[in-house]
Amino acid sequence: MGIPSYQEIMLPLLKLVGDRQEHYMRDVIEILAKQFDLTPKERQTPLPSGKQLVFDNRVGWARTYMKKAGLLESTRRGYIRITDRGIEVLKQKPTRIDVQFLSQYKEFREFKFGTETGEGIVVDFPKEISETPEEILAATYEELKQELASELLDQIQKTSPEFFERLVVELLVTMGYGGTFKEAAQAVGRTGDSGIDGIINEDRLGLDVIYIQAKRWEGSVGRPELQRFVGALDGRRAHKGVFITTSSFTNEAREYTSNVPKKIVLIDGQMLVDFMIEYNIGVSTTMTYQIKKVEYDYFIEE
Template sequence: MSIPDFQSIMLPLMQLAINGKEHSFRDSVEYLAKFFNLSDDERKELLPSGQQPTFDNRVGWAKTHLIKAGLLESPRRAIFQITQRGEEVISHNPAEINTKFLKQFPEYVKFAGANTSADNSSVLSQDNLTEQITPEEALASAYQKLKLALAQDLLTLVKDCTPDFFERLVVKLLVKMGYGGSIQDAGKAIGRSGDEGIDGIIKEDRLGLDAIYIQAKKWEGTVGRPEIQKFVGALAGQGAKKGVFITTSSFSKEAQEYARNMKDTKIVLLDGEQLTQYMIDYNLGVSIISQYEVKKIDSDFFADE
């Protein structure tokens, strides 16, 4: 089955706690993973941020919501147990426990920032329908949507730029990624070679221990295998073992397979979509308008409490 949303975890979590004993968060994660028959891959699936397993995150937020509603309590760090209110709730055998159910408790309404007045009834109803993901997931999802829209706009501008500007753009990006030494050294690389299929040579590191040969081309149609073969042939003529083919378009499946199966020569294909993603990641051609920091408790700070 797929990973359950955090609201679906609430009732099984309460049922685990009904014995009145103290439970650790880690034990509850293990119990619930078995309860939902999650596979190893589902257990390992990470949030978009890559910082925490998705299931663990959802269990944590289910616990938080139940604590805020007064159904669970946390007598000490990373430990929880059921409250008298929680026992009363479970004694009525609810079919489900979700955010809508929890809004009967004033403490939870305050936590959720909700208001039970008639003016806000439509807002509450909408929240009940859409609140299926945790705050971290919502933030990551919104970020990815903004990043995708930005990448699309950026690619349009890159495709409209001149070939010379595109080559300079490639140089600046490679330098920001740690290649080519200084921008002055790298700037001399593009357009220097003149060999068919090679647009330039750039240092792999600041010491120049190895060289990377570059093909940087604006392209409208899909780049096929023949173009990559020409590039590999040009590399062989130079005795080169590493090359990067950068384009504003995309590569055919055959081209990708050919590059991937090369044994003695390492070829990296960078299409327009990947190019703009790197530009965003390395702040090339874009500017930061706002930043948000997601913080968590520093357990080490409280270790000697």
């Protein structure tokens, strides 16, 4: 069946609290999860942000929308109760409650549109929207991020080898490796060993070093390239290495590095641009949205 949409949750939620008693939302969520026969995996599926579970979020929005329509009310923090209007709705025995059903109520229309509306108007909302506003926002963010990553990778492919080397150094320093940028820049590129492009300190004190191979690559990087890199590490009696490419690694290459007695980290093009976006290398913020919530503790009176 999958995780129900917030609109599919509305009627079961209203029926669940139809006894006019207070209900703790945490208990309501768990009961609804059992009613919808969610699997453990579905129950623990997080939003893209990772800060809330999808089902919890959808139950929360079902509650919010029905509160705005006057079918539910909050009695105290974390508790809800059905209203007289909600009881009347249940008496009608509706087969479904969704945003279109709720649009018959003036309070809900004003909540959705932010302006006063006339009585008796029913707005034609799409019925099959399953995502909550937070899910839609998160999905849009991920789409924009993927578009940015693709454009970023395209720009990297057009740079010179020297520029790419500086980019890698700046990224690693920003991530906390190599000490200062000046120190790292002096370290990278100082070796002439085949298969090694540079050496950088693992920490500010230089207690250990990491050997780097950074290549702009057209096709997938295969096992032979990784074998040469590991061989170069053997020649330096090194135990840690990072192989960075703008393309990808074959399954054989990944399997090989997972079985060698050295710590080899593989960074492909997608991971590279993800790190660049995370650490603001070659990108800038054009707009910021802050999602806020009520701080209920603020309103507790002693």
